[in-house]
Amino acid sequence: MTKLWVPPHPPRRPKPVPTWRGFLGERARTAVYGWSQLAFQNWYFKRNILGHTVHVVLQPDWVQRVLLDNASNYEKPKLVKRILGPTIGRGLLTSEGELWRAQRKIVAASFTPPAVDALMPLFGEVGQDIAQSWQAGTRDMAVEATSATMRVIATALFSGDPRLTTPEAMDHITAAMEGVGEARIQALLGMPLIPVTRKGRRGRAGQQFLRSTLGAIVRERLGSDAPDDFVTAMIRALLDQFPREEAIELAIDNAATFYLAGHETTANLTSWTLFVLSEQPELQERVAKEARSALENGVDAGLSDRLPFLRAVVDETLRLYPPVPRFDREAVGPDMLGEHEVNSGDLVSIWPWIIQRHRNLWDEPDAFDPDRFAGRRQERHRFQYLPFGAGPRTCVGARFAMAEALTILATWLSQWRFAPVPGRKVRPSGMVTLRQEGGLPLMLSTR
Template sequence: MAERFVPVHPPRTARPAAAWKGLVNEHSRNSVAGWSDAAFTEWHVRRNILGIIVHIPRHPDAIERVLLTNAANYEKPRLVKKVIAPLIGRGLVSSDGELWRTQRKIVAPSFAPGAVAKLTGLIAKAAERSVAGWPASGRIDVARTATDTTMRIIAEALFSGDPRLTTSQAADHIEAALIAAGQVRLFAVLGLTWLKLGHVARAGERGRRFLRATLTTIVRERGTEGGDDFIGGVIRNLHTRFPAEEATMLAVDNAATFYVAGHETTANALAWSAYLMAGAPQVQERARAEAVAALSGDPETLPERLPYLRQILDEALRLYPPAPRFEREAMADDELHGVPIRKGELISVWPWLLHRHRGLWEDADAFDPDRFAAGREGERHRFQYIPFGGGPRVCVGARFATVEALVILAHWLASRRFALAEGFAVEPLGSVTLRPKDGLMLDVSPL
């Protein structure tokens, strides 16, 4: 059995804090901080936050009802839509009903297995370029190199490599926009989403403006025919279904959605995976042997030859889920695992809590890729592990993200060894996504 490695997580309190304190304490700046030990043993909590009733279910049966068996009753909350609309508008992630179904049909073919397989060569070249910039021995910010790599991939795969989307300025603006959007603030709960207070909010607003302006320019330059890439197909299809100006704005909304989500979440998964392997050298060596052998075969089928690396990635997504939380609003009265739900109440689903719940996972905070070994699927409820959501609204880009991460990690492992950087404190930061705060430094050395 591999050595036991317990990766970093924010400290936990002995007792739950009052609900209102979550609007002003560390939890308001970092959604995965400030939780009590009880949060990882309880099955359901009901909170009253300034008159808004919020349920936090953790039993997989309740999660399954919200995301699958009664998914039509649980829509994106109006409050959340107000918070994220300035960034991604009415794109696929933020829409409901017929608008959501229409957009899902438009983008789904681009993420089908065959379409994703054809991108493995592009992904491999980007991975090789990233390694070429590393020292033979020394310290690197794996979070920054992961972001740069996935940003280039998403720009090339979906936007024909538009150089306006691969600058360090673009990366900094996106980071600022995401952090600002993810912070829980008193004025957001009160519906005062227009109020921009503090340097984080102001930087986020600058980032949002940059992103929207850049993508609007790109979409308008394309015209109604769009072009031959992903965003071109989205533009053409939208113009056949909606009036011209609405089609243009929906194209911008989806460009923002897939550009941000398409690289940010995978970059974080890469950084966390590298960190976990750095902390468990035996796991890393086994994964490296697999990667070196697998790289000699057909590039399009490379991910299929990386079963152990896939286990590592799955475990990284358990410990550090791409989206630490997401919300739904009850459209009608219901019941979740014996708890009554009233129309208009919010359901806050927390993969961060679900994936570390002690009633669901043995040694829940420890890094153990063998949890996802072949044949062990029957040991867990299908809704206790939801890194990409679940039900009809499961992330349409999940396969792309998984293939991208596996190909990049394989090339990284075949080039360098990773070790934890002495003196550097790794800190998870929960916003819209779950990223390493202030980067993630690792030491690299030759094989």
Template sequence: MQPLLVPPFPYRSRDWPPVWTSFVGRRASNSVYGWPDEAFDIAWRTRRVLGHTVHLVSEPDAIGRVLLDNKANYERPALVRRLLRGGLGDGLFNAEGESWREQRRIVAPTFSPAAVAGFAKPIAHVVQEQVARWPAGTRPMDMAAEATSATMGIIAATLFGGDSRLTAPAAAGHITAMLDAAGRARLTALLGMPALGPGSSRARAGGRFLRDTLGALADERARTGGRDDFFGGLVAALHARYPAPQARELAVDNAVTFYVAGHETTANALTWTIYLLAAQPLLQETLRVEALAALGGDVETLDARLPRLRAVLDEALRLYPPAPRLDREAMADDELAGHAVRRGDLVSIWPYVLHRHRAWWDQPDAFDPERFLGDRRVGMHRYQYLPFGAGPRVCVGARFAVVEALIVLAHWLAARRFSLRGGPPPVPVGRVTLRPAGGMPLELAPV
């Protein structure tokens, strides 16, 4: 039996690093660097971090209690909401309580299975145009940049009426600055201080660009009574429920959320998936055959005809989850997996650690898409695999993201062969999302 590919993962330490190393040096800029090897064996670890009690939880039953069974007791931490409010405001991602429920009711129909199927054609159109622009010969390309270009175009086309202001080259740079600064700001958030430094200045400039641009879109939709797209419907629904100034603010908050999160996480999933296929030419060829056959049918049901590609995507999301951590704050005392949790404690769930935990996965660092096929998938615990979160706050756009990724990958595989270029392997960098440091240069060749 051929040995499984073990793709790159960051350095692991022998012991638990001191807490201060999370805020200074390499671990401060990469949240998945330097995790102790023991973290991938144990189910529970409690630490004191700048006056906060933080429980690292990797036990699926306990995770289920936090995210579903006793969800009312575990809210997004106030310090995290404070950190994100500057960019995301009080939109769906950052809201709690009745405000969250009301906004979720408004946006949920956009991401129903039937609605997502309706997005398949514009998704395919964007990626077809992208592939048509690629050079005909063999040449290196940064597939992280290509993934971002594709997903930005798709979000603009499907949710924002194809507005060209959202696909301008400057927009990607602003988003990167916002995400990088948010990932570096943990210390200042814990201390209740404003973020400082040149990265923070770039992030603020990025936030202003996005909010100004999306605010202009919101005003246009409000003046015309909305448009027949997601954002127009969102603006109209919010204006029907809230005073005009609050409705505008929430419209912009949600537009930033869906525009940034809607393209960044899927772009990272595409980037890591195509890297894994570039490292395995025989598997890539098998999936190219599957993709070519699937592309011969209706695009609305394309994802259902790509079972092996879906398994590869799922495995890529396991090894490189787009959002490497989830945090909750206990509103009252509780017990998890036999451990006491006090009011105000933070519960930290790391899909990056959980997905590579030796108690829940065979050969957890190896790439094995077969684990997502047949009986092996059926036997998984509901809370050992969390690429999109879980419970009521599971990502509302999860199905959209999966369908989008499969359509993009099918067209990429049908159009080109991808191979590694040599040199050091990519380094996963965890901030708000999990992206490769320095992009993902691959060699593209005609099929």
């Protein structure tokens, strides 16, 4: 067997790192830094973070209990709602119970398999348009991926509203996401969320830009000549079920939720896939060949099925670089996870980053091996691979994201070759989503 490539990951010490280190240096900027070797071998550990009890659960049966079997006992944490509330309010991602159920039902119609199939030409056009604007040389592929997914989300859900795709909008959105790090520490300390650093202030400005722009867009949709799209369908359905002002507020909350959740994650998946392929030229040739032949039939609903190897590469990239490396719940009442007691109000933390690289769940856990998802399929527990979450709160946009990433990647890889910039190290970064620190410059040459 040829030796597998092991992509870079943060250093791991033999022993656990003290909790206070989480508030300093790299660990405060990047969620996946500072984990010890033990984290990838144990099934469970408990931490106390500024008075909050946090259970880090890595055993797939226990993860299943939290996300599915006893899901009604686990809500999105109040802390997370406090941090994200000013931006995404009580939208789908941050609501509970009946309010969540009503919103999920309303938006689900826009993410059914036929609805996603109908978007394939759009994914192809955006990919093609961007690939045609390039010249050979160095290009930041994280920026290219973000502008592609931003255009897709603005077109697919907001009828291409130009206010959402300007470079100014792009900067504001990035700042809004980055500002979350500071808010997290203030929320943990129970402090008011007042931005103190430059990053925090830019984050606040970004969040205000997003709310006011989306607020204007939503209100314009109340008229009779509104375009027939996701936002219009959503506001009409909400108006049927909620008092007018509440419906408008929820429509803005969801517009912000979908705008943010719908593009950064997919952009990160796209850029991480380009990164792993840039480091493995033979694999990249194989993917490019498959993409060229799959695209001979054009971009249609069957395209994803004609890209089985690219799909396996993307699945393996999602395992090693999950765009959402962790997500959390808060226990409503007491529970047992295996022999571990959970009290009401405790936080339970689910870490795709750790579970998907766990020593006791995967062969050669840190190695890049797309065959895990193709040819020889390794036996897997349903809850040991969860880049899109699992259970009732699983990602509503998973199918959309996969179809979009596969189409854009196939379009780009069929025309361009991507190589690393010599001497440049790529490191993961980010507290909420996992991107490349300082972007992803790659050297492009035509095929």
